[in-house]
Each structure stands twice: as structure tokens, then as C-alpha cells.
Amino acid sequence: MRTIPKAESLDIEFKSDLKCYPDHDLIEEIVGMTNASGGFLFLGVEDDGSITGVHKKHKDPIGVTALIANSTVPPIAVRAEIITEEGKDVLKIEVPRSRGVVSTASGKMLRRRIKLDGSPEVIPMYSYEIPSRLAxxxxxxxxxxxxxxxxxxxxxxxxxxxxxxxxxxxxxxxxxxxxxxxxxxxxxxxxxxxxxxxxxxxxxxxxxxxxxxxxxxxxxxxxxxxxxxxxxxxxxxxxxxxxxxxxxxxxxxxxxxxxxxxxxxxxxxxxxxxxxxxxxxxxxxxxxxxxxxxxxxxxxxxxxxxxxxxxxxxxxxxxxxxxxxxxxxxxxxxxxxxxxxxxxxxxAEKTGRGIDRIFEGSIIFGRPWPDYSESTSRTVKLFIQRAKADLPFAKFVAEEQNRQGKPLSIYTLMILSVLNTERRCTVERIVELTNLSENKVRSAIEVMIESGLIEASGKGKDRTYILGKKIYRENKETIQYVRQTDIDSIRHPELVMKLANTQNGIITKQDVIELLKVTPSQAYAVIKKLQAEGRLELLCGGKYSKYKVINS
Structure with missing residues (x-):
């Protein structure tokens, strides 16, 4: 399996070494990378990602490491190793991000950037850019x-x-x-x-x-x-x-x-x-x-x-x-x-957590979260989308904050927002959507369960969470609440049998996962129940087990 990336980026650089890549050019590339975000330089890989191998002169990682340290001011401590890909040796150089401004021994200050066409290049770093870098x-x-x-x-x-x-x-x-x-x-x-x-x-x-x-x-x-x-x-x-x-x-x-x-x-x-x-x-x-x-x-x-x-x-x-x-x-x-x-x-917010207020301003009204995804290395862009407020959710949040006599934490608000959108989530899914640590999510969830904000069902890895009945009542969605908590699981076996009968009496665990939107272990539990009831039998075992409808 290939471990070398297939394309260059701000922190990935390929250099051909068929004709022995010049040492002074190598030093300049390293300086440019360390003055940007650092990254990896692969010597022996062409610009298109094809692997051609490192020149024998550069097959000594220790020697290359010493060359870089002796040719930069202050010295850059890189890590270098020979790796073998597709039967060819490649020199992999890990370049750290500098904590200052680094130059070549001859005094050249350089930085790496992405051009308009998406490819990287190394350009001079001018004196007026140094304060920006240090800041x-x-x-x-x-x-x-x-x-x-x-x-x-x-x-x-x-x-x-x-x-x-x-x-x-x-x-x-x-x-x-x-x-x-x-x-x-x-x-x-x-x-x-x-x-x-x-x-x-x-x-x-x-x-x-x-x-x-x-x-x-x-x-x-x-x-x-x-x-x-x-x-x-x-x-x-x-x-x-x-x-x-x-x-x-x-x-x-x-x-x-x-x-x-x-x-x-x-x-x-x-x-x-x-x-x-x-x-x-x-x-x-x-x-x-x-x-x-x-x-x-x-x-x-x-x-x-x-x-x-x-x-x-x-x-x-x-x-x-x-x-x-x-x-x-x-x-x-x-x-x-x-x-x-x-x-x-x-x-400004005295705690320095103004970003919390920015997210809170959208979440408390049930709107899409603020979006920073169009930010680049040169620009920060905040987008707050126009959207109708989710009034029942907004009332639900306001009532809870009034009941507690204090604002809900940003972590609590984020979890409520995710469950309001997704309806049912595991801890792993909440972590994925919020980018919060698992410990923070689990800690917040336990407090929210105790206060009745959310409810849990299942055990272990299969444990899932939904909003508490108050928000469903506010939304006039008590039927949906009952479905989330009970009816869906009751109907699972019948839905599985219906799907199996439309597939010539054959069904797999993956079919059940996709049909019911459940975890693999939950799907297996449904199948085992149907086997115990004499409605399904194992047709063939192994990784891709198949089950057959038993005709009565």
C-alpha cells in the first residue's frame, strides 16, 4: 500500500532526484517550508507523483540532516529516512514549522505558498512580512x-x-x-x-x-x-x-x-x-x-x-x-x-471567548452554525447564513436557561443543536459533527440526561441519544417522539422481512444496517431475533453472511 501522498500541497513537496537534485535548491525548499506550515519533502518523486527513486548521493539520511542544519540560520532540525515505495528508495524529510524566521546560510529568507492554480511554490520573504510572521x-x-x-x-x-x-x-x-x-x-x-x-x-x-x-x-x-x-x-x-x-x-x-x-x-x-x-x-x-x-x-x-x-x-x-x-x-x-x-x-468579550458568542447567536435560534470553511492562510472569513428561526427549539432553549437561571454552555447548545437536526446520535457521531473531544461530549451528555434535556437508549457502543420529550411536545411532535423511542424498534423485524422478500428471500447484515440506519451490532441483534423466531436461517457464513427467508 502506498504511503507517499499522490499530490503536492502546502505541506507536501515532491522533488525529482534522477539528475541529483542540487543541494542549494534543496536547502531553499526546506527554508520555504519551515517558514510556512512545515510538512514533508519527498526526494525521488516527480511532480506528477510518480516514484523514480533517490540519487545515491542522497541515500545517507544522517548526512542530509547535517547538511540542512549546517546550511540554515538558525539551524533546522529535520528528520530524514529512506523509505521504499514501489520497489524504489525515496528520501522522506520531515520539516518542522519554525518558531521564528529562518534563512539560508547565505541570508535568503523564503516562504512557501499556494499559487492560483493550486500548486505550491517558494518565494522570497520580504522584510515587511517578518512582523506578520512573528505575530x-x-x-x-x-x-x-x-x-x-x-x-x-x-x-x-x-x-x-x-x-x-x-x-x-x-x-x-x-x-x-x-x-x-x-x-x-x-x-x-x-x-x-x-x-x-x-x-x-x-x-x-x-x-x-x-x-x-x-x-x-x-x-x-x-x-x-x-x-x-x-x-x-x-x-x-x-x-x-x-x-x-x-x-x-x-x-x-x-x-x-x-x-x-x-x-x-x-x-x-x-x-x-x-x-x-x-x-x-x-x-x-x-x-x-x-x-x-x-x-x-x-x-x-x-x-x-x-x-x-x-x-x-x-x-x-x-x-x-x-x-x-x-x-x-x-x-x-x-x-x-x-x-x-x-x-x-x-x-470585546473579557474572557477572550467571543467565538462562543458567535456560535451561540445562531444555535439558540435553531439556525445553521456559523461557517469559517472559506478561510485561507491569508484570510479569515465568517459566514452567518440567513435562515428562519426554529421557534419551538428557541423557546425550548429559552425556557431551560430561565429554569436554570443561567445561559447553557456552548457545548450543551451544540449537542442540542446536533440532536435537533439528526434526531438520534451516538457519542461518536456527536464528536464528529461538533469537533469536541469525546470526554467533553460524554461529560456534557451525563449532565443533560440528569436535567431531562436528552434521553438515552441502548448500552455500550450502541447507546444513542435523542432530545427530551419537552422539545417534541413544544414542536407538537409527540408521535415522532414515541416513534423515536419505541415504535421504530418494534417495526424493525417486519421491515427486514419485507426487504428480504423483495430480494428473492435473501438478506445480508449490511442490508439491515442500510435499511434501519443502525449499528452493525444492532443489525445482528435483529437478525438473531428473526432466526430465533424461525423466520430466517443462515444460508452461508463468513464475512459476508447471507440469510434466507424460511417459508412456512
């Missing part, structure tokens, strides 16, 4: 750096008044900051920093309370865009270099005009249900500005169209964050100083 690795806070060319006169007094008003009015704002004079407030929020005995604005200071024209001049990358489309008609399209505090207030005003609400009754009260959850929008916007890469050209973009809302920002996920661990990874950002200031002002 991505959490080794540099670009937002805390003094901004070259900026002076205290570039800070707008009107924006500082706005800053104080936001702290006063926002629930999460640190009110103790309001007692500080302007200069001490600026220092406390790291809006200014001491450089050679003189205070100058930081990147954070200019982004939050800088004068618009100076932001455009000194931080041309700090651009934002708000767009609204109806079909192909452009209803709004505004580009701006305004300071972030003003932008937030403006964007909240804009969204109100394009975010209709409908009300639903909840007991004696009427609850407004917006098209897009406000908390989710605010946290998505905060994340876009706090985690964007300010060394890259581009804009933080808010787009509202017929499909939903997109919030995107330049700069991919930072080191250690990916699509599967968004909700579980320890919170850390690309611009800690900016994020900290936003939290203390009251604009």
Missing part, C-alpha cells in the same frame, strides 16, 4: 509597537471623548478608567508608549482614537468596508479609514437598518428574534479587527446579501488555530494590546 507565531505584538511618524497630535480629542462615553455606557467597560486623566488613560490602555523619554502613539492608539486622515497616511492597511447587496443591486458600499471606535458605532447603526426582527411569544412576554444575532455580529466584528494582520494590504469587510452576512479580514488563523479547534483552543490573538484595550473599553 502569527505569537512572538510579536504589532499593535503594541510605536507607530513610526506618529505624534500625540495625531490622536483625536473627540475620539477620546467617545472612548470615555463607551466605557461609561457599555456593561463590560472598566469604570475605574474614567477617573484617570487623559495621559494616564492612554498609558493604561497602551494607546501611547515611551520611546527615548518621549510618549508617542502605538498602533493600538492610532487605530482606536487616531485622526482619520493620519490613519490613512500612517496605517494604510487599516481599511474597512461595509457593503449591502440585494440581488446584484448595490444598496450600500462604504470604504473607510475611520478610527475603530467610530467605526463600531457606525456599523452597528448600519446593521440595524438591514437586520429585521420578528417577535415571538414566550409566556407573558414577546421576544424579538433578529435576522442576525447582535452579540454574534459584534463579536465577529471585534474578532475581525483584533485578529487581522495590519501588515497586509486589504480591508476588514462586512457584506450583507441575500445569502447572509460575511465578515472577513486579512490574515489567516494564527499558529495553533484551525477549523476543528476554534471552540476549544486556548484564546490568544495576533494583536494582544488591541484586544486587551477592546476588552477593557467594553467592546
Amino acid at each position: 502569527e507565531l505569537g512572538m510579536l505584538d504589532y499593535s503594541a509597537q510605536p507607530l513610526a511618524g506618529a505624534t500625540l497630535d495625531d490622536l483625536d480629542p473627540n475620539q477620546r471623548v467617545r472612548l470615555r462615553r463607551i466605557i461609561q455606557n457599555r456593561p463590560g467597560g472598566e469604570k475605574t478608567l474614567l477617573s484617570l486623566p487623559d495621559d494616564e488613560l492612554d498609558i493604561a490602555l497602551r494607546l501611547i508608549t515611551d520611546v527615548a523619554g518621549k510618549y508617542v502613539p502605538t498602533v493600538t492608539g492610532m487605530l482606536l482614537i487616531g485622526k482619520e486622515e493620519r490613519i490613512a497616511e500612517l496605517i494604510p492597511t487599516a481599511k474597512s468596508a461595509f457593503q449591502v447587496l440585494e440581488g446584484t443591486a448595490v444598496r450600500m458600499n462604504e470604504d473607510s479609514h475611520k478610527p475603530l471606535l467610530e467605526l463600531f458605532e457606525n456599523y452597528e447603526t448600519y446593521v440595524k437598518a438591514w437586520n429585521p426582527e420578528r417577535e415571538t411569544e414566550y409566556g407573558l412576554f414577546r421576544i424579538p428574534i433578529p435576522e442576525f444575532d447582535w452579540a454574534a455580529f459584534r463579536e465577529g466584528l471585534v474578532n475581525a479587527f483584533c485578529h487581522r494582520d495590519y501588515t497586509m494590504l486589504g480591508a476588514v469587510r462586512v457584506l450583507i446579501d441575500d445569502e447572509g452576512m460575511i465578515i472577513s479580514n486579512p490574515g489567516g488563523f494564527i499558529d495553533g488555530v484551525n477549523l476543528k479547534n476554534l471552540l476549544t483552543v486556548e484564546p490568544h490573538g495576533r494583536n494582544p494590546a488591541l484586544a486587551d484595550a477592546m476588552k477593557r473599553i467594553g467592546l
